[in-house]
Amino acid sequence: MMTSDQLVDITGKRRFSKQAEWFKANYGVDVVRRDDGSVVMLWATFQALDARKAGLGAVAAKPRVALHYD
DSSP states (O other): OOOHHHHHHHHSOOSHHHHHHHHHHHHOOOOEEOTTSOEEOOHHHHHHHHHHHTTOSOOOOOOOOOOOOO
């Protein structure tokens, strides 16, 4: 889990609300927040978001549907 200092380093923002806005603006996600408003972000989640933004994320395959008429 990211620490408060790590979130400040990544977002450049100190206020929790501004950190949440930064994630929305840069990654298009609404982050999970604690009761005090602080952002909860796992490193694995951030790395996945960053990879997706860079175009390296896994692309979901289109489901193949075959219709069979008896």
